[in-house]
Amino acid sequence: MSDTQSSDDALPEGATETERLDKQYVFGTWSYQSEVSPTEVTGGSGVRFTTADGSEYIDFSGQLMCSNLGHSADTVADAMAEQAREGAYFAPGFTTEPRAKLGEKLAEVTPGNLSRTFFSTSGTEAVEAAIKIARMYTGKQKIISRYRSYHGATAGSISVTGDPRRLMSEPGVPGSIKAPDPYAYGSTLEPMESLEYIDEMLMLEGDTVAAVLVEPVVGSNGILAPPKEYLPRLKEIAHDHGALLICDEVMSGFGRTGEWFGCDVFDVTPDIMSMAKGLSGAYAPLGATIVTDEIATHFEDEMFCHGHTYAGHPVACAAGLAAVTSYQDQDLISHANRVGEYLGERLEELAAKHPSVGETRGVGLFRGVELTKDPDERVPFGHRSDKISMGSTVVDEVSAAAWEEGVYVGNMINTLIIAPPLPITEDDVDEAVAALDVALEVSDAAMD
Ligand SMILES: Cc1ncc(COP(=O)(O)O)c(C=O)c1O
Numbered sequence: 001m002s003d004t005q006s007s008d009d010a011l012p013e014g015a016t017e018t019e020r021l022d023k024q025y026v027f028g029t030w031s032y033q034s035e036v037s038p039t040e041v042t043g044g045s046g047v048r049f050t051t052a053d054g055s056e057y058i059d060f061s062g063q064l065m066c067s068n069l070g071h072s073a074d075t076v077a078d079a080m081a082e083q084a085r086e087g088a089y090f091a092p093g094f095t096t097e098p099r100a101k102l103g104e105k106l107a108e109v110t111p112g113n114l115s116r117t118f119f120s121t122s123g124t125e126a127v128e129a130a131i132k133i134a135r136m137y138t139g140k141q142k143i144i145s146r147y148r149s150y151h152g153a154t155a156g157s158i159s160v161t162g163d164p165r166r167l168m169s170e171p172g173v174p175g176s177i178k179a180p181d182p183y184a185y186g187s188t189l190e191p192m193e194s195l196e197y198i199d200e201m202l203m204l205e206g207d208t209v210a211a212v213l214v215e216p217v218v219g220s221n222g223i224l225a226p227p228k229e230y231l232p233r234l235k236e237i238a239h240d241h242g243a244l245l246i247c248d249e250v251m252s253g254f255g256r257t258g259e260w261f262g263c264d265v266f267d268v269t270p271d272i273m274s275m276a277k278g279l280s281g282a283y284a285p286l287g288a289t290i291v292t293d294e295i296a297t298h299f300e301d302e303m304f305c306h307g308h309t310y311a312g313h314p315v316a317c318a319a320g321l322a323a324v325t326s327y328q329d330q331d332l333i334s335h336a337n338r339v340g341e342y343l344g345e346r347l348e349e350l351a352a353k354h355p356s357v358g359e360t361r362g363v364g365l366f367r368g369v370e371l372t373k374d375p376d377e378r379v380p381f382g383h384r385s386d387k388i389s390m391g392s393t394v395v396d397e398v399s400a401a402a403w404e405e406g407v408y409v410g411n412m413i414n415t416l417i418i419a420p421p422l423p424i425t426e427d428d429v430d431e432a433v434a435a436l437d438v439a440l441e442v443s444d445a446a447m448d
Contacts, residue, residue, distance in 0.1 A: 010037040016052045017444050025206045030165060032390050033426035044071025047421045049408075057403070060432045061410040061420040063250050064421045065219060065366075069281030069323050069332075076283045079322035080260060083315045090314060092307060100318035105324050106290055109260050113133035118289045118304075119312040123250030123276035124152030126287035127213075127280035130246045130274045131156050132306050134211035137295050138244060142175040143324070144201060145213040148183055148221035160213055161313055163221050164347045164387040175203065177209075181183030181218065182226035185359045185370060185378065191226050191403065195233055202241035211272070212237075216262030222415045223368030231266035244271040246297075250287075251366075254278025255327055258337030258364025267361055271295060285320035311443075332422040340364035342426050343418070346433045356381075356443035369416040369436070371395055373447045381412040381446065401442045405435035 011023055018040045040052035047070055050056050055079030062068060069076065075238055083098060090096060099119065107115045116131050131143055144149065147162035149237030158165065162181075166172065179198045182191030189197065216231055218224035235245045247270035252262030256278060259265050263273070272295065276287040310316070327333060340363065347360040349365055358372030358380075371394060375381050381394035392400075395411040402409045409432075410417045416436070420428070 001142060010035055012037065014053075018052070023185075025310060033391060035337045037215040039109075046070045046072075046422045052166040055406070057406055057408045058420070058428060058432045058435075060407050060418055062403075062421050064277070064410070065256070065281075066277035066282040066419065068254050068256065068278035068422050069283070069326055070423045073283075073323075073326060076281060076319050076322040079318045080283060080315050083318035083331050086198045088315055089199075089310075092309075092311040095312070096314040097311040098314055098321045102317045102321040102324070103226050105200065106275075106288060109206065109324060109328075110273060110290055111261065111264055111267075112285065113293045114269060114273055114290045115293050116291055118306065119291070119311065119317065120287035120308055121285040121310050121316065122152070122287045122288070123248075123274065124154050124157045125308065126250060126274035126276050126289045127151045127157040127160070127248055128154060129289040129306055130213070130248070130272045131160065131211070131286075133272055133295065134246060135292060136302065136305065137298050138210040138242070140208050140210040140243075142205060142241070143176055143211055143213055143246075144179050144198065144205075144209055144211045146179050146181045147219075148181040148218055148224060149213075149215055149248075150220045151213065151250075164384050167388065177205070179212075181221075181224060182230055183218075183222070183224050185361070186380070188220075189309050191230055192233075195230060195237065197242075198234065199237045201239065202243060207242050209241065209243040211246045212249060213246040215248045215252055216266065216268070217252045217257055217363060219366070219419075220412045222370065222412065223366055223417060225257075225265070225361060225363050225366075228266060229267045231263060233271070235268055246270060246272045248274045250274055250276045251419075254281075254324070255333045255336045256364060256366045256419060258333070258366075260333055279323065280316060280319040281323035283323060283409065284313075284316035285314040286313075286320050288320075327422070330423070336365045336422040339424055339426060339429065340366070343367055343420075343429050346429055347418070348435060350433060350440060353437070354444050356447050362418075365418075365420055365422060366417040369418065370418075371398065371414055371443045372446060379448075380396045380414045381443065384413055387413055394443050395413060395447075397442050398439045401439035402435050405438050407435040407439075409430045410437070 145160040149162040152160045159176040160168045180194040280286040351357040351360045358370045364406045
């Protein structure tokens with residue numbers, strides 16, 4: 001028995017045994033442990049999930065923007081169970097049917113000549129692999145990424161992350177350089193100006209940059225969708241300077257934007273793409289890094305110097321194969337596109353009604369609601385430093401109020417992050433928007 005100090009203060013009255021044990025023995029992520037108070041979830045079905053006290057919630061953020069298929073889909077559960085019984089694990093030097101078929105499937109659903117995949121177990125690892133591949137392929141070391149970005153938690157991926165979670169890991173891995181973002185609402189630069197800035201950075205760095213790494217539509221840093229011409233021009237700029245374009249599709253992939261991938265919104269094929277989250281619909285920890293034919297060919301006679309014990313884990317790949325097949329069989333990408341349009345319209349109505357909504361933005365089922373205490377001056381309630389400080393912010397209070405109304409919606413700094421499971425219906429959207437309508441009274445009341 002340990003004598004870990006753990007305050008019970010944060011636990012609600014009537015906390016379950018699981019909640020009590022978890023608080024005592026398990027680290028909460030990205031948080032001050034005294035503030036952590038996890039709610040026990042007992043199950044989910046479709047776009048809803050249930051907590052231990054029997055309450056049901058609409059999952060308006062798809063948990064961590066990853067439950068793209070909805071909860072408890074039999075197709076994926078059955079595929080995983082079958083694979084676990086037939087052979088849960090074989091070393092990466094062997095192959096299995098789900099791994100090979102998922103590789104083939106990813107070559108089919110990703111754009112252009114992206115064709116060969118390295119499998120891992122998370123978005124973080126998918127990005128780490130992308131960075132290493134870019135360095136091995138180009139022989140150069142530097143990576144340009146952007147300030148409003150999240151690319152993962154381990155040394156390399158947190159170094160290329162721009163958001164404040166990076167700060168405690170600094171100085172980080174050398175050669176990680178940050179650029180401005182296409183953030184029309186809150187940046188001093190217009191999106192296309194920020195692109196010219198990157199052009200100049202690449203010129204000034206000389207021929208030393210391996211890749212420019214971006215989320216095609218920025219996720220947790222506020223759902224930032226650039227103008228249509230941004231990503232094609234970024235690819236052009238990167239290539240002009242001998243750098244690759246890496247698209248981090250960990251959050252924006254698999255139907256989230258109403259297209260298969262965020263880069264499809266802009267008709268761009270990157271040189272390298274990282275994926276996770278929706279890849280398995282969050283049924284298994286699974287990441288993937290896919291590269292173009294040219295890059296794949298390079299490694300025929302150069303060592304692919306990377307791997308993990310669980311690279312291509314059969315059960316995780318079985319989950320991925322079943323999830324991607326389900327997106328296809330259930331026509332969920334075009335469904336997300338259609339319902340995403342509707343969601344966008346409903347959020348616009350909220351913006352028109354609530355003065356504390358500065359802007360709603362996004363594409364498909366990937367939407368952000370940014371709050372402001374002064375719409376004329378666009379003064380934010382929350383700041384980047386709040387992400388790494390104690391206590392709750394106005395946007396946290398809005399999320400808490402939505403929870404009281406039966407809707408789970410996550411947030412980051414100053415923006416509600418809306419990314420429900422793709423099978424969500426218009427009726428579900430109406431129900432969730434009605435809850436947000438009530439919750440936004442909290443931010444309205446907090447305005448100056
Ligand atoms: C764009 C992006 N890249 C990478 C990651 C890291 O993925 P994971 O948390 O699965 O390691 C995330 C996680 O949210 C993400 O949104």
